[in-house]
Amino acid sequence: MAVSPTESVFPIESASVKTSRTHISAQDDTNDFSQLPRGEGGSAIPNEKAEDNADDDWERDPAHPRNWVPARKWLVITLISMYTFVTPLGSSMMAPGLPDIALKYNITNPTITAMTLSIFLLSFAIGPLFLAPLSEMYGRVWVFHIGNIIFLGLNIGCALAPNVASLIVFRFLAGLAGSAPIACGGGVIADLFAEHERASAMALFSLGPLLGPSIGPIIGGFVAETIGIAYVFYIIAALSGFCALLGIPLLKETYAPVIRLRLYKVAPDPEKAASESPALAMGKWEYIWINLKRPVIIFTRSFICFILSLYMALMYGIYYLMFTTFPDLFTGIYHFSTGLSGLAYFGIGFGFLSATVFGVKLSDKIYSYLSAKNGGVGKPEMRIPVLIFGSLFVPVGILWYGWSAQAQIQFMMPIIGTAIFGFGLMTTFLPIQLYLVDTFTYAASALSAASVFRSLFGFAFPLFGAQMFAALDYGGGNSLLAGLAIVIGIPFPIWIYYAGEGIRARSSLTRH
Secondary structure, eight states: OOOOHHHHHOSOOOTTSOOSSOSOSOTTOTTOOTTSOTTSOOOOOHHHHHHHHHHHHHHHOTTSGGGSOHHHHHHHHHHHHHHHHHHHHHHHTTGGGHHHHHHHTTOOOHHHHHHHHHHHHHHHHHHHHHHHHHHHHHOHHHHHHHHHHHHHHHHHHHHTOSSHHHHHHHHHHHHHHHTHHHHHHHHHHHHHOOGGGHHHHHHHHHHHHHHHHHHHHHHHHHHHHHTOTHHHHHHHHHHHHHHHHHHHHHOOOOOHHHHHHHHHOOOOOHHHHHHHOHHHHSOHHHHHHHHHHHHHHHHHHOHHHHHHHHHHHHHHHHHHHHHHHHHIIIIIISOOOHHHHGGGGHHHHHHHHHHHHHHHHHHHHHHHHHHHHTTTOOOGGGGHHHHHHHHTHHHHHHHHHHHHHHTTOOTHHHHHHHHHHHHHHHHHHHHHHHHHHHHBTTHHHHHHHHHHHHHHHHHHHHHHHHHHHHHHHHHHHHHHHHHHHHHHHSHHHHHHHHHHHHHHHHOSSBOO
């Protein structure tokens, strides 16, 4: 059997990430003549024809996730979005209570104080590399449920931590367990929806990782002020328990090869198993190792993946940098109480909600319009105009926030700046994710590469925030960040819009 250029880079492909059809047949096989007119070729081997017919029957089977009724699909998307909301909520809910954490554990180093918050994101970045392949070995739902229950227990551990070292360890492990929805969510969307149907589902799924961290501090500020910082973690644990009560009975498996194996006890030959479900056809550790390498290879060999991931990571780092600096700004300069300081995060949340409503409609309209002009054929580059539009708002919001904070103008002015930044962040976040899904053959690995990179920035940026603003103040520090956003976020998307198709055509990592 001939080997395609893509296979020469990655010998095994995840069945969950292709978007054009269900991933049961081996599309790289040179005996696949499904595109030829009838009578112009194909295999003369009866067994092969029977296997192809069986694959066609499975694609039309009502049990196949792509064939579920819309209500069932959207129930699944709602449930996974709920999971994906709770764990990022837990990443930042303690942010307004960082002074209380420092007081409780006698922390005098601001970097250690910030680390109690951001260490969560370090393991949040690592977790998907292991959990995504596990979801293709045992199914998506078990990764969701087990990760959620462990996350619940670890948050109780955070509440009861006797010292700062144990708190950091529990936070690190909680991030690892809490990354399960991020690891599996993109795969679930690919399991359920075709390429042209994904924008709304991806927007709802993406809302959790962005809106959760902005709503968390609003709740956490009042909780820390009234009943104590430990109860922040108890509330997170209770929300995880609520997700378990709904998710365990209602969330159904969406990974097609696992469903097929469970329903029909299909036992394909080894060659076919490798294309249908590599996780079920090879050694577990071998498969995990391949999935660990694959995001690194895509990230280092594709400049498009690198630059889009870098831009997303920069914005995510700035986002979490704001979380750790808000308490000093709004309690120290604007003299908010701990509870009221949580309301400062409302601006970012409002920007996210506005972008979700507006950005999805704009994305769908532009994509449909450009597809119609191209004879009804969509291209990944048709996602880029919305990215360029959103990128204009990011530096405006950062500059507005920084210089109004330095001038100590009325407190609503920096909050408005964060709302503009939040709008730009969410408006760019969605088309970047959709572009990666549409472009790369191994879309889940491309998303994993972007997720790891942005979480690493989210971990690192808060650690130097206090020192940067002490040296440059709010105006100068945010001007530096806005300059980086301009340099990375505006010219490169324009370049990708015009040159992206040619780059994809020359790459063995992308769809053609």
